[in-house]
Amino acid sequence: MTVLLSLYSCIHEEIISSADPSSTEYTNKSLWKEDETYIKNVMQVYFENEAEIKKANGIPFWNYATTVETFDERFLMVPVVSNNKVVSVLQVPRRGSKIYFYYTYYPEHISFFQALVFGKHKKAITRENSTAAKSISCTTQTFAIWYPADESNPDPESGEGSWGTRTVVVCRELLEDCVSIIDEFGQCTGGGGNDPGYQYPGGGSDSPPKLPPRKNPCEKTKAISTDPAVTEKVGTLKEQSKIKGDNSGEKGFNVNLDGTTGGIIPGEKHSVDLGSEAGKQGGYHNHTPDGIKMHSPPDILKMLNYALAQPNGNLSNGFLGFVGSEKCSTCPDGYKYHNYIIRFSGNSQELEKFIFHTNWDKDALEIDYNNKVREIKKNPLYINQDKKLNNTGLQKLFFDTLKNMKMEEKVTLQKIEDNGLVQNIILDNAGNPSTIQCP
Protein backbone atom coordinates (compact mmCIF):
# COMPACT_ATOMS: atom_id res chain seq x y z
CA MET A 1 0.00 0.00 0.00
CA THR A 2 1.32 3.34 -0.91
CA VAL A 3 0.59 6.00 1.57
CA LEU A 4 1.03 9.55 0.40
CA LEU A 5 1.29 12.26 2.94
CA SER A 6 0.85 15.85 1.95
CA LEU A 7 0.93 18.79 4.23
CA TYR A 8 -1.44 21.67 4.04
CA SER A 9 0.55 24.79 3.57
CA CYS A 10 -1.01 26.85 6.25
CA ILE A 11 0.01 26.50 9.86
CA HIS A 12 -2.67 27.38 12.35
CA GLU A 13 -1.31 29.57 15.03
CA GLU A 14 -4.42 30.57 16.91
CA ILE A 15 -5.35 29.00 20.16
CA ILE A 16 -8.95 28.40 21.02
CA SER A 17 -11.56 30.77 19.77
CA SER A 18 -12.12 33.74 21.96
CA ALA A 19 -15.79 33.44 21.16
CA ASP A 20 -18.05 31.95 23.79
CA PRO A 21 -17.56 28.21 23.33
CA SER A 22 -21.07 27.55 24.50
CA SER A 23 -22.45 29.80 21.76
CA THR A 24 -25.07 28.32 19.53
CA GLU A 25 -23.29 29.87 16.54
CA TYR A 26 -20.90 27.62 14.66
CA THR A 27 -17.57 28.53 13.05
CA ASN A 28 -15.31 25.76 11.89
CA LYS A 29 -12.08 25.88 13.92
CA SER A 30 -10.93 22.36 13.13
CA LEU A 31 -8.15 21.90 10.62
CA TRP A 32 -10.35 20.21 8.06
CA LYS A 33 -13.36 20.71 5.90
CA GLU A 34 -16.30 19.45 7.94
CA ASP A 35 -19.87 18.38 7.29
CA GLU A 36 -21.20 21.69 8.58
CA THR A 37 -24.82 20.84 7.83
CA TYR A 38 -24.68 17.86 10.15
CA ILE A 39 -22.79 19.76 12.85
CA LYS A 40 -25.32 22.60 12.83
CA ASN A 41 -28.30 20.24 12.89
CA VAL A 42 -26.80 18.24 15.76
CA MET A 43 -26.10 21.47 17.65
CA GLN A 44 -29.74 22.45 17.23
CA VAL A 45 -30.91 19.16 18.73
CA TYR A 46 -28.34 19.38 21.52
CA PHE A 47 -29.35 22.88 22.61
CA GLU A 48 -33.05 22.01 22.48
CA ASN A 49 -32.47 18.96 24.68
CA GLU A 50 -29.32 19.89 26.59
CA ALA A 51 -30.68 19.13 30.05
CA GLU A 52 -31.59 15.63 28.97
CA ILE A 53 -28.55 14.89 26.83
CA LYS A 54 -25.86 16.30 29.10
CA LYS A 55 -24.45 13.42 31.12
CA ALA A 56 -20.94 14.64 31.83
CA ASN A 57 -19.18 17.75 33.12
CA GLY A 58 -17.89 20.29 30.67
CA ILE A 59 -19.03 22.16 27.58
CA PRO A 60 -18.99 20.81 24.03
CA PHE A 61 -16.66 22.97 21.93
CA TRP A 62 -18.72 22.74 18.77
CA ASN A 63 -16.30 24.82 16.72
CA TYR A 64 -13.82 21.95 17.04
CA ALA A 65 -16.30 19.22 16.10
CA THR A 66 -15.11 16.93 13.36
CA THR A 67 -17.08 14.66 11.09
CA VAL A 68 -13.86 12.74 10.33
CA GLU A 69 -13.93 12.90 6.56
CA THR A 70 -17.63 11.99 6.35
CA PHE A 71 -20.00 14.32 4.53
CA ASP A 72 -23.27 12.38 4.46
CA GLU A 73 -24.73 13.74 7.70
CA ARG A 74 -23.90 10.56 9.55
CA PHE A 75 -21.34 11.12 12.29
CA LEU A 76 -19.51 13.69 14.38
CA MET A 77 -17.37 13.84 17.45
CA VAL A 78 -16.97 16.96 19.56
CA PRO A 79 -14.60 17.63 22.49
CA VAL A 80 -16.17 18.35 25.88
CA VAL A 81 -14.01 20.82 27.81
CA SER A 82 -13.83 21.65 31.50
CA ASN A 83 -11.18 23.88 33.11
CA ASN A 84 -9.15 24.10 29.90
CA LYS A 85 -9.00 20.32 29.56
CA VAL A 86 -10.79 17.98 27.23
CA VAL A 87 -12.54 15.66 29.65
CA SER A 88 -14.60 13.54 27.27
CA VAL A 89 -15.65 13.30 23.65
CA LEU A 90 -19.32 13.43 22.67
CA GLN A 91 -19.98 11.18 19.69
CA VAL A 92 -23.15 11.67 17.68
CA PRO A 93 -23.96 9.07 15.02
CA ARG A 94 -27.12 9.12 12.93
CA ARG A 95 -29.07 6.11 11.87
CA GLY A 96 -32.00 6.83 9.62
CA SER A 97 -33.98 9.74 11.04
CA LYS A 98 -32.55 9.45 14.55
CA ILE A 99 -29.32 10.72 16.09
CA TYR A 100 -27.71 9.36 19.25
CA PHE A 101 -25.54 11.17 21.79
CA TYR A 102 -23.01 9.36 23.88
CA TYR A 103 -20.04 10.43 25.94
CA THR A 104 -16.80 8.54 25.48
CA TYR A 105 -13.52 8.61 27.36
CA TYR A 106 -10.99 6.94 25.09
CA PRO A 107 -7.56 8.36 25.97
CA GLU A 108 -6.46 8.54 22.32
CA HIS A 109 -9.53 10.62 21.38
CA ILE A 110 -9.10 12.91 24.38
CA SER A 111 -5.43 13.40 23.56
CA PHE A 112 -6.34 14.18 19.93
CA PHE A 113 -8.79 16.91 20.87
CA GLN A 114 -6.66 18.29 23.70
CA ALA A 115 -3.95 19.03 21.14
CA LEU A 116 -6.46 20.21 18.52
CA VAL A 117 -8.18 22.68 20.85
CA PHE A 118 -5.25 23.88 22.93
CA GLY A 119 -2.21 23.28 20.72
CA LYS A 120 -0.68 26.56 19.54
CA HIS A 121 1.06 25.57 16.31
CA LYS A 122 -0.56 22.80 14.34
CA LYS A 123 -1.12 21.76 10.75
CA ALA A 124 -3.42 19.25 9.10
CA ILE A 125 -2.02 16.19 7.41
CA THR A 126 -4.08 14.61 4.66
CA ARG A 127 -3.62 10.93 4.31
CA GLU A 128 -4.53 9.39 1.00
CA ASN A 129 -4.71 5.68 0.61
CA SER A 130 -4.02 4.33 -2.86
CA THR A 131 -6.10 1.29 -2.07
CA ALA A 132 -9.56 2.47 -1.23
CA ALA A 133 -11.21 -0.90 -0.85
CA LYS A 134 -11.11 -2.26 2.66
CA SER A 135 -13.20 -4.76 4.52
CA ILE A 136 -13.97 -2.12 7.10
CA SER A 137 -14.40 1.48 6.03
CA CYS A 138 -12.31 3.56 8.40
CA THR A 139 -11.68 7.29 8.13
CA THR A 140 -8.76 9.04 9.72
CA GLN A 141 -7.95 12.57 10.78
CA THR A 142 -4.33 13.39 11.49
CA PHE A 143 -2.61 16.61 12.33
CA ALA A 144 0.82 17.66 13.40
CA ILE A 145 1.48 19.70 16.49
CA TRP A 146 4.64 21.66 17.23
CA TYR A 147 6.51 20.88 20.45
CA PRO A 148 8.94 23.78 20.97
CA ALA A 149 12.25 22.92 22.61
CA ASP A 150 12.33 26.36 24.14
CA GLU A 151 9.04 27.86 25.39
CA SER A 152 10.50 31.38 24.99
CA ASN A 153 10.54 30.86 21.23
CA PRO A 154 7.65 28.57 20.38
CA ASP A 155 7.47 29.63 16.73
CA PRO A 156 8.24 26.67 14.43
CA GLU A 157 9.52 29.12 11.81
CA SER A 158 12.39 30.36 13.98
CA GLY A 159 12.61 28.23 17.13
CA GLU A 160 13.92 24.76 17.85
CA GLY A 161 11.48 21.92 18.40
CA SER A 162 9.83 18.99 16.74
CA TRP A 163 6.50 18.03 15.17
CA GLY A 164 4.39 15.30 16.72
CA THR A 165 1.20 13.85 15.28
CA ARG A 166 -2.27 13.13 16.63
CA THR A 167 -4.65 10.80 14.86
CA VAL A 168 -8.24 9.73 15.32
CA VAL A 169 -9.76 6.78 13.48
CA VAL A 170 -13.46 6.07 13.00
CA CYS A 171 -14.57 2.79 11.51
CA ARG A 172 -17.97 3.21 9.95
CA GLU A 173 -19.22 -0.35 9.71
CA LEU A 174 -18.43 -1.08 13.30
CA LEU A 175 -20.17 2.11 14.29
CA GLU A 176 -23.31 1.52 12.28
CA ASP A 177 -23.40 -2.01 13.50
CA CYS A 178 -24.36 -0.70 16.87
CA VAL A 179 -25.80 2.77 16.80
CA SER A 180 -29.46 1.88 16.94
CA ILE A 181 -29.15 0.15 20.26
CA ILE A 182 -26.29 2.06 21.83
CA ASP A 183 -26.35 3.43 25.36
CA GLU A 184 -24.66 6.53 26.71
CA PHE A 185 -21.47 4.60 27.41
CA GLY A 186 -21.07 3.53 23.82
CA GLN A 187 -22.19 0.00 24.60
CA CYS A 188 -24.81 -1.94 22.73
CA THR A 189 -27.68 -2.64 25.03
CA GLY A 190 -28.85 -5.63 23.04
CA GLY A 191 -32.03 -3.94 21.90
CA GLY A 192 -35.35 -3.49 23.64
CA GLY A 193 -36.45 -0.61 25.84
CA ASN A 194 -36.96 2.96 24.69
CA ASP A 195 -35.02 4.16 21.68
CA PRO A 196 -32.66 6.80 23.13
CA GLY A 197 -32.37 8.59 19.79
CA TYR A 198 -33.46 12.14 18.92
CA GLN A 199 -35.27 13.11 15.75
CA TYR A 200 -32.80 14.48 13.20
CA PRO A 201 -33.99 17.83 11.83
CA GLY A 202 -32.30 17.26 8.50
CA GLY A 203 -34.72 14.46 7.75
CA GLY A 204 -32.30 11.68 7.02
CA SER A 205 -34.99 9.33 5.85
CA ASP A 206 -32.47 7.40 3.82
CA SER A 207 -32.06 3.96 5.20
CA PRO A 208 -28.60 3.06 6.37
CA PRO A 209 -26.59 0.54 4.43
CA LYS A 210 -27.58 -3.05 4.97
CA LEU A 211 -25.32 -4.33 7.69
CA PRO A 212 -24.63 -7.78 8.99
CA PRO A 213 -26.25 -8.53 12.34
CA ARG A 214 -24.11 -7.84 15.37
CA LYS A 215 -21.97 -10.83 16.19
CA ASN A 216 -22.20 -12.60 19.52
CA PRO A 217 -19.07 -13.93 21.29
CA CYS A 218 -19.48 -17.35 19.66
CA GLU A 219 -19.58 -15.85 16.17
CA LYS A 220 -16.70 -13.51 16.89
CA THR A 221 -14.46 -16.33 18.02
CA LYS A 222 -15.60 -18.66 15.25
CA ALA A 223 -14.63 -15.97 12.75
CA ILE A 224 -11.15 -16.06 14.26
CA SER A 225 -10.83 -19.80 14.77
CA THR A 226 -11.89 -20.56 11.18
CA ASP A 227 -9.74 -17.88 9.55
CA PRO A 228 -7.05 -19.72 7.57
CA ALA A 229 -4.33 -17.18 8.41
CA VAL A 230 -5.12 -17.39 12.12
CA THR A 231 -5.31 -21.19 11.96
CA GLU A 232 -1.89 -21.34 10.34
CA LYS A 233 -0.30 -19.08 12.95
CA VAL A 234 -2.03 -20.83 15.84
CA GLY A 235 -0.52 -24.01 14.38
CA THR A 236 2.92 -22.40 14.63
CA LEU A 237 2.23 -21.50 18.26
CA LYS A 238 1.04 -25.04 18.98
CA GLU A 239 4.36 -26.41 17.73
CA GLN A 240 6.24 -23.76 19.71
CA SER A 241 4.32 -24.68 22.86
CA LYS A 242 5.72 -28.25 22.69
CA ILE A 243 9.40 -27.32 22.58
CA LYS A 244 11.35 -28.03 25.72
CA GLY A 245 14.93 -27.30 26.63
CA ASP A 246 17.17 -24.63 25.13
CA ASN A 247 14.88 -23.89 22.17
CA SER A 248 11.83 -23.49 24.37
CA GLY A 249 10.29 -20.04 24.31
CA GLU A 250 7.36 -17.79 23.59
CA LYS A 251 6.04 -16.47 20.28
CA GLY A 252 2.92 -14.53 19.36
CA PHE A 253 1.01 -12.63 16.72
CA ASN A 254 -1.66 -9.96 16.49
CA VAL A 255 -4.95 -9.80 14.59
CA ASN A 256 -5.54 -6.34 13.09
CA LEU A 257 -8.82 -4.42 13.21
CA ASP A 258 -9.51 -5.27 9.58
CA GLY A 259 -9.16 -8.99 10.32
CA THR A 260 -5.72 -9.44 8.77
CA THR A 261 -3.01 -11.04 10.87
CA GLY A 262 0.42 -9.70 11.69
CA GLY A 263 3.55 -11.81 11.38
CA ILE A 264 4.77 -14.24 14.00
CA ILE A 265 6.63 -12.30 16.68
CA PRO A 266 9.58 -14.21 18.12
CA GLY A 267 9.96 -13.79 21.85
CA GLU A 268 12.32 -14.82 24.60
CA LYS A 269 12.39 -17.97 26.69
CA HIS A 270 9.64 -16.82 29.04
CA SER A 271 8.20 -13.69 27.42
CA VAL A 272 7.05 -12.10 24.18
CA ASP A 273 6.44 -8.46 23.24
CA LEU A 274 3.18 -8.18 21.29
CA GLY A 275 3.63 -4.41 20.95
CA SER A 276 0.94 -1.75 21.12
CA GLU A 277 -2.74 -2.75 21.08
CA ALA A 278 -3.62 0.22 18.85
CA GLY A 279 -5.13 -0.90 15.56
CA LYS A 280 -5.40 -4.49 16.80
CA GLN A 281 -8.40 -6.68 17.52
CA GLY A 282 -6.38 -8.96 19.69
CA GLY A 283 -3.31 -11.08 20.12
CA TYR A 284 -2.25 -14.66 20.58
CA HIS A 285 0.79 -16.15 22.32
CA ASN A 286 1.94 -19.58 23.38
CA HIS A 287 2.48 -20.89 26.87
CA THR A 288 5.60 -23.01 27.30
CA PRO A 289 5.56 -26.67 28.46
CA ASP A 290 6.08 -25.87 32.15
CA GLY A 291 3.79 -22.84 32.21
CA ILE A 292 0.22 -23.05 33.52
CA LYS A 293 -2.13 -23.71 30.60
CA MET A 294 -4.54 -20.94 31.45
CA HIS A 295 -4.80 -17.16 31.16
CA SER A 296 -3.04 -15.50 34.10
CA PRO A 297 -3.62 -12.09 35.73
CA PRO A 298 -1.09 -10.36 33.41
CA ASP A 299 -2.85 -11.98 30.43
CA ILE A 300 -6.19 -10.63 31.67
CA LEU A 301 -4.76 -7.12 32.10
CA LYS A 302 -3.30 -7.27 28.57
CA MET A 303 -6.70 -8.29 27.21
CA LEU A 304 -8.29 -5.21 28.86
CA ASN A 305 -5.97 -3.04 26.79
CA TYR A 306 -7.04 -4.79 23.59
CA ALA A 307 -10.68 -4.12 24.61
CA LEU A 308 -9.83 -0.45 25.14
CA ALA A 309 -8.30 -0.26 21.66
CA GLN A 310 -11.54 -1.26 19.91
CA PRO A 311 -13.19 1.54 17.92
CA ASN A 312 -16.58 2.90 18.86
CA GLY A 313 -17.03 1.05 22.08
CA ASN A 314 -17.15 -2.48 20.67
CA LEU A 315 -15.10 -3.61 23.65
CA SER A 316 -15.84 -7.30 23.32
CA ASN A 317 -14.25 -7.37 19.86
CA GLY A 318 -10.92 -7.19 21.67
CA PHE A 319 -9.44 -10.51 22.67
CA LEU A 320 -6.38 -12.34 23.90
CA GLY A 321 -5.69 -15.96 23.10
CA PHE A 322 -3.10 -18.48 24.17
CA VAL A 323 -2.10 -21.94 23.08
CA GLY A 324 -0.48 -24.53 25.30
CA SER A 325 0.13 -28.23 24.93
CA GLU A 326 0.87 -31.31 26.99
CA LYS A 327 1.81 -34.84 26.07
CA CYS A 328 -1.11 -37.22 25.79
CA SER A 329 -0.72 -40.86 24.84
CA THR A 330 -4.34 -41.20 23.68
CA CYS A 331 -4.43 -38.02 21.56
CA PRO A 332 -4.17 -38.16 17.73
CA ASP A 333 -0.72 -36.56 17.43
CA GLY A 334 0.43 -37.39 20.94
CA TYR A 335 -0.44 -33.96 22.31
CA LYS A 336 -3.41 -32.38 23.95
CA TYR A 337 -3.86 -28.67 23.20
CA HIS A 338 -5.22 -25.88 25.34
CA ASN A 339 -6.49 -23.03 23.17
CA TYR A 340 -8.43 -20.35 25.07
CA ILE A 341 -9.63 -16.86 24.19
CA ILE A 342 -10.77 -14.20 26.63
CA ARG A 343 -12.88 -11.09 25.91
CA PHE A 344 -14.10 -8.23 28.08
CA SER A 345 -17.87 -8.37 28.57
CA GLY A 346 -18.42 -5.36 30.84
CA ASN A 347 -19.21 -1.80 29.78
CA SER A 348 -16.79 1.05 29.11
CA GLN A 349 -17.19 2.52 32.61
CA GLU A 350 -16.15 -0.81 34.09
CA LEU A 351 -13.27 -1.10 31.67
CA GLU A 352 -12.06 2.36 32.69
CA LYS A 353 -12.32 1.35 36.33
CA PHE A 354 -10.20 -1.76 35.77
CA ILE A 355 -7.59 -0.02 33.62
CA PHE A 356 -7.33 3.49 35.02
CA HIS A 357 -8.87 3.48 38.48
CA THR A 358 -7.62 0.24 39.97
CA ASN A 359 -4.17 0.29 41.49
CA TRP A 360 -3.27 -3.31 40.69
CA ASP A 361 -0.54 -4.82 42.86
CA LYS A 362 0.85 -7.09 40.16
CA ASP A 363 3.13 -8.92 42.59
CA ALA A 364 0.14 -9.70 44.80
CA LEU A 365 -1.96 -10.86 41.81
CA GLU A 366 0.76 -13.28 40.76
CA ILE A 367 1.38 -14.57 44.30
CA ASP A 368 -2.35 -15.17 44.66
CA TYR A 369 -2.37 -16.99 41.31
CA ASN A 370 0.54 -19.26 42.26
CA ASN A 371 -1.08 -19.87 45.63
CA LYS A 372 -4.34 -20.82 43.94
CA VAL A 373 -2.54 -23.22 41.59
CA ARG A 374 -1.07 -25.17 44.51
CA GLU A 375 -4.38 -25.15 46.37
CA ILE A 376 -6.38 -26.44 43.41
CA LYS A 377 -3.78 -29.12 42.72
CA LYS A 378 -4.50 -30.63 46.12
CA ASN A 379 -8.05 -31.47 45.05
CA PRO A 380 -8.07 -34.80 43.13
CA LEU A 381 -11.06 -33.61 41.08
CA TYR A 382 -8.89 -31.00 39.42
CA ILE A 383 -5.77 -32.96 38.46
CA ASN A 384 -4.95 -35.61 35.89
CA GLN A 385 -2.79 -38.73 36.26
CA ASP A 386 0.38 -36.66 35.89
CA LYS A 387 -0.81 -34.50 38.80
CA LYS A 388 -1.18 -31.54 36.46
CA LEU A 389 -4.31 -29.40 36.45
CA ASN A 390 -6.98 -30.92 34.20
CA ASN A 391 -9.40 -28.88 32.10
CA THR A 392 -11.80 -28.33 34.98
CA GLY A 393 -8.95 -27.41 37.31
CA LEU A 394 -7.54 -24.91 34.82
CA GLN A 395 -10.95 -23.37 34.26
CA LYS A 396 -11.60 -23.19 38.01
CA LEU A 397 -8.24 -21.44 38.37
CA PHE A 398 -9.37 -18.85 35.81
CA PHE A 399 -12.71 -18.14 37.46
CA ASP A 400 -11.12 -17.99 40.93
CA THR A 401 -8.63 -15.48 39.48
CA LEU A 402 -11.45 -13.37 38.04
CA LYS A 403 -13.12 -13.40 41.45
CA ASN A 404 -9.90 -12.30 43.11
CA MET A 405 -9.68 -9.42 40.60
CA LYS A 406 -13.36 -8.58 41.21
CA MET A 407 -14.08 -9.18 37.51
CA GLU A 408 -16.67 -11.93 37.86
CA GLU A 409 -18.94 -12.00 34.80
CA LYS A 410 -16.89 -9.24 33.17
CA VAL A 411 -14.68 -11.55 31.13
CA THR A 412 -15.78 -14.24 28.69
CA LEU A 413 -13.73 -17.45 28.57
CA GLN A 414 -13.89 -19.51 25.37
CA LYS A 415 -12.18 -22.79 24.51
CA ILE A 416 -11.35 -23.58 20.91
CA GLU A 417 -11.21 -27.27 20.10
CA ASP A 418 -8.72 -28.71 17.62
CA ASN A 419 -11.51 -28.99 15.01
CA GLY A 420 -12.27 -25.26 15.33
CA LEU A 421 -15.43 -25.69 17.40
CA VAL A 422 -15.86 -23.03 20.04
CA GLN A 423 -17.13 -23.54 23.57
CA ASN A 424 -18.20 -20.88 26.03
CA ILE A 425 -16.98 -21.78 29.51
CA ILE A 426 -19.23 -20.54 32.28
CA LEU A 427 -19.80 -21.23 35.95
CA ASP A 428 -22.90 -23.29 36.68
CA ASN A 429 -25.24 -22.61 39.58
CA ALA A 430 -23.04 -24.67 41.87
CA GLY A 431 -20.02 -22.56 40.92
CA ASN A 432 -18.34 -25.25 38.82
CA PRO A 433 -16.94 -24.64 35.32
CA SER A 434 -19.39 -25.79 32.68
CA THR A 435 -19.15 -25.97 28.88
CA ILE A 436 -21.70 -24.61 26.42
CA GLN A 437 -21.06 -25.62 22.82
CA CYS A 438 -21.38 -22.77 20.34
CA PRO A 439 -23.79 -23.53 17.48
Add this chain to the structure above:
Amino acid sequence: MKTIFSKYLVLLTLIIITISCKSQTLPLNTLMDNIPQGAYVKDLNNELNPYVGIYKGNYQGNEITLFINKVEHKFEKRTNKDYFMDVLDVKYIVKNSAGLVLQDTSNGNFSNIKLYSLGVNPEDSSADFHYSGTNCRVGWGLINLKKLSSTQLSWEYYPNNRIVSDATCPPGTDTTVYLPHTKGLVFTKQ
Protein backbone atom coordinates in the same frame (compact mmCIF):
# COMPACT_ATOMS: atom_id res chain seq x y z
CA MET B 1 -12.52 8.32 93.83
CA LYS B 2 -12.76 9.93 90.42
CA THR B 3 -9.00 9.30 89.80
CA ILE B 4 -9.31 5.60 90.69
CA PHE B 5 -12.28 5.27 88.36
CA SER B 6 -10.28 6.89 85.54
CA LYS B 7 -7.38 4.49 86.10
CA TYR B 8 -9.71 1.50 85.93
CA LEU B 9 -11.25 2.88 82.77
CA VAL B 10 -7.84 3.23 81.11
CA LEU B 11 -6.86 -0.31 82.20
CA LEU B 12 -10.12 -1.75 80.93
CA THR B 13 -9.66 0.03 77.59
CA LEU B 14 -6.12 -1.34 77.25
CA ILE B 15 -7.33 -4.87 77.98
CA ILE B 16 -10.09 -4.57 75.37
CA ILE B 17 -7.62 -3.21 72.79
CA THR B 18 -5.14 -6.01 73.56
CA ILE B 19 -7.80 -8.70 73.18
CA SER B 20 -9.23 -7.23 69.99
CA CYS B 21 -5.80 -6.73 68.41
CA LYS B 22 -4.62 -10.27 69.05
CA SER B 23 -4.71 -11.73 65.57
CA GLN B 24 -6.04 -15.16 64.79
CA THR B 25 -3.28 -17.77 64.47
CA LEU B 26 -3.69 -20.41 61.78
CA PRO B 27 -1.54 -23.35 60.64
CA LEU B 28 0.55 -23.39 57.45
CA ASN B 29 -1.40 -24.44 54.34
CA THR B 30 -4.59 -22.74 55.50
CA LEU B 31 -6.59 -22.07 52.34
CA MET B 32 -6.27 -18.45 51.24
CA ASP B 33 -10.04 -17.95 51.37
CA ASN B 34 -10.01 -19.00 55.02
CA ILE B 35 -7.35 -16.52 56.13
CA PRO B 36 -8.94 -13.41 57.63
CA GLN B 37 -7.45 -9.95 57.31
CA GLY B 38 -4.61 -9.50 59.80
CA ALA B 39 -4.34 -13.21 60.73
CA TYR B 40 -1.06 -15.01 61.42
CA VAL B 41 -0.31 -18.17 59.45
CA LYS B 42 2.24 -19.79 61.73
CA ASP B 43 4.59 -22.73 61.35
CA LEU B 44 3.00 -24.44 64.35
CA ASN B 45 4.76 -27.78 63.77
CA ASN B 46 8.16 -26.41 62.75
CA GLU B 47 7.76 -27.89 59.27
CA LEU B 48 9.89 -25.17 57.71
CA ASN B 49 12.97 -25.66 59.89
CA PRO B 50 14.46 -28.69 58.06
CA TYR B 51 14.93 -26.63 54.89
CA VAL B 52 16.97 -23.88 56.50
CA GLY B 53 20.59 -23.71 55.37
CA ILE B 54 22.97 -22.91 52.55
CA TYR B 55 22.74 -25.25 49.55
CA LYS B 56 24.75 -25.51 46.35
CA GLY B 57 23.96 -27.05 43.00
CA ASN B 58 25.39 -26.96 39.47
CA TYR B 59 23.50 -26.63 36.21
CA GLN B 60 24.92 -26.14 32.70
CA GLY B 61 28.21 -24.87 34.06
CA ASN B 62 26.62 -22.45 36.51
CA GLU B 63 26.93 -22.76 40.25
CA ILE B 64 23.79 -21.86 42.16
CA THR B 65 23.91 -21.12 45.87
CA LEU B 66 20.64 -20.97 47.77
CA PHE B 67 20.46 -19.20 51.14
CA ILE B 68 17.29 -20.50 52.78
CA ASN B 69 16.19 -18.70 55.93
CA LYS B 70 13.06 -18.95 58.00
CA VAL B 71 11.32 -15.61 58.39
CA GLU B 72 8.63 -15.47 61.04
CA HIS B 73 5.60 -13.19 60.88
CA LYS B 74 6.37 -11.96 57.34
CA PHE B 75 3.90 -9.32 56.20
CA GLU B 76 1.91 -10.69 53.26
CA LYS B 77 0.28 -8.06 51.07
CA ARG B 78 -2.24 -9.82 48.87
CA THR B 79 -4.82 -8.52 46.42
CA ASN B 80 -7.76 -8.37 48.81
CA LYS B 81 -6.23 -8.74 52.26
CA ASP B 82 -3.06 -8.42 54.29
CA TYR B 83 -1.87 -10.96 56.83
CA PHE B 84 1.27 -12.43 58.37
CA MET B 85 2.96 -15.73 57.61
CA ASP B 86 6.00 -17.79 58.57
CA VAL B 87 7.96 -18.44 55.38
CA LEU B 88 11.20 -19.80 54.00
CA ASP B 89 12.84 -16.85 52.28
CA VAL B 90 15.40 -17.73 49.62
CA LYS B 91 18.21 -15.53 48.37
CA TYR B 92 20.55 -16.84 45.72
CA ILE B 93 23.81 -16.31 43.87
CA VAL B 94 24.30 -17.68 40.35
CA LYS B 95 27.90 -17.80 39.07
CA ASN B 96 29.12 -18.97 35.71
CA SER B 97 31.94 -21.48 35.22
CA ALA B 98 34.51 -18.68 35.38
CA GLY B 99 33.22 -17.65 38.76
CA LEU B 100 31.59 -14.49 37.43
CA VAL B 101 28.45 -13.54 39.34
CA LEU B 102 25.46 -13.55 36.96
CA GLN B 103 22.86 -12.64 39.55
CA ASP B 104 23.08 -12.13 43.29
CA THR B 105 19.92 -11.47 45.29
CA SER B 106 21.69 -11.97 48.63
CA ASN B 107 23.28 -8.53 48.59
CA GLY B 108 20.04 -6.57 48.58
CA ASN B 109 20.48 -5.31 45.01
CA PHE B 110 17.41 -7.13 43.72
CA SER B 111 14.62 -6.25 46.13
CA ASN B 112 12.17 -6.72 43.23
CA ILE B 113 13.04 -10.42 42.96
CA LYS B 114 11.16 -12.49 45.51
CA LEU B 115 11.46 -16.19 46.23
CA TYR B 116 9.68 -17.49 49.33
CA SER B 117 7.53 -20.39 50.44
CA LEU B 118 3.76 -20.51 50.10
CA GLY B 119 3.36 -23.74 52.05
CA VAL B 120 4.57 -27.28 52.58
CA ASN B 121 3.49 -30.63 51.15
CA PRO B 122 3.86 -33.18 53.98
CA GLU B 123 2.80 -36.01 51.65
CA ASP B 124 6.08 -35.81 49.72
CA SER B 125 8.25 -33.78 52.10
CA SER B 126 8.43 -30.78 49.83
CA ALA B 127 7.71 -27.08 49.95
CA ASP B 128 6.27 -24.81 47.23
CA PHE B 129 7.82 -21.42 46.60
CA HIS B 130 6.58 -18.35 44.78
CA TYR B 131 9.18 -16.93 42.42
CA SER B 132 8.41 -13.41 41.25
CA GLY B 133 10.65 -13.86 38.22
CA THR B 134 13.67 -11.81 37.35
CA ASN B 135 13.50 -8.22 36.05
CA CYS B 136 10.07 -7.29 34.58
CA ARG B 137 8.79 -10.35 36.49
CA VAL B 138 9.87 -12.55 33.57
CA GLY B 139 10.02 -16.23 34.56
CA TRP B 140 7.50 -15.90 37.40
CA GLY B 141 6.18 -19.21 38.62
CA LEU B 142 6.33 -21.96 41.18
CA ILE B 143 9.43 -23.72 42.49
CA ASN B 144 9.24 -26.96 44.44
CA LEU B 145 12.01 -28.05 46.78
CA LYS B 146 11.79 -31.63 47.95
CA LYS B 147 13.81 -32.96 50.87
CA LEU B 148 15.74 -36.02 49.67
CA SER B 149 17.68 -36.30 52.91
CA SER B 150 18.85 -34.10 55.74
CA THR B 151 21.47 -32.63 53.40
CA GLN B 152 19.92 -32.77 49.94
CA LEU B 153 17.11 -30.95 48.17
CA SER B 154 15.63 -31.69 44.76
CA TRP B 155 14.71 -28.62 42.68
CA GLU B 156 11.78 -28.23 40.22
CA TYR B 157 11.00 -24.92 38.54
CA TYR B 158 7.76 -24.20 36.61
CA PRO B 159 8.09 -20.79 34.94
CA ASN B 160 4.96 -19.12 33.58
CA ASN B 161 4.68 -16.90 30.54
CA ARG B 162 4.42 -13.16 30.16
CA ILE B 163 3.48 -10.65 27.48
CA VAL B 164 5.78 -7.67 27.91
CA SER B 165 5.81 -4.25 26.29
CA ASP B 166 8.19 -1.33 26.09
CA ALA B 167 6.01 0.41 28.66
CA THR B 168 6.19 -2.39 31.22
CA CYS B 169 9.70 -3.56 30.41
CA PRO B 170 12.02 -0.94 28.91
CA PRO B 171 14.14 -2.23 26.01
CA GLY B 172 17.57 -3.34 27.14
CA THR B 173 16.42 -4.68 30.51
CA ASP B 174 18.14 -7.96 31.38
CA THR B 175 15.28 -10.45 31.47
CA THR B 176 17.46 -13.55 31.45
CA VAL B 177 16.28 -16.03 34.03
CA TYR B 178 19.44 -17.27 35.74
CA LEU B 179 17.77 -19.81 38.01
CA PRO B 180 17.95 -23.31 36.51
CA HIS B 181 14.86 -24.15 34.44
CA THR B 182 14.90 -27.85 35.13
CA LYS B 183 13.53 -30.62 37.30
CA GLY B 184 15.32 -33.03 39.61
CA LEU B 185 18.40 -30.84 40.13
CA VAL B 186 20.01 -31.84 43.42
CA PHE B 187 21.26 -29.20 45.84
CA THR B 188 23.60 -30.19 48.66
CA LYS B 189 23.72 -28.54 52.05
CA GLN B 190 27.02 -26.82 52.81
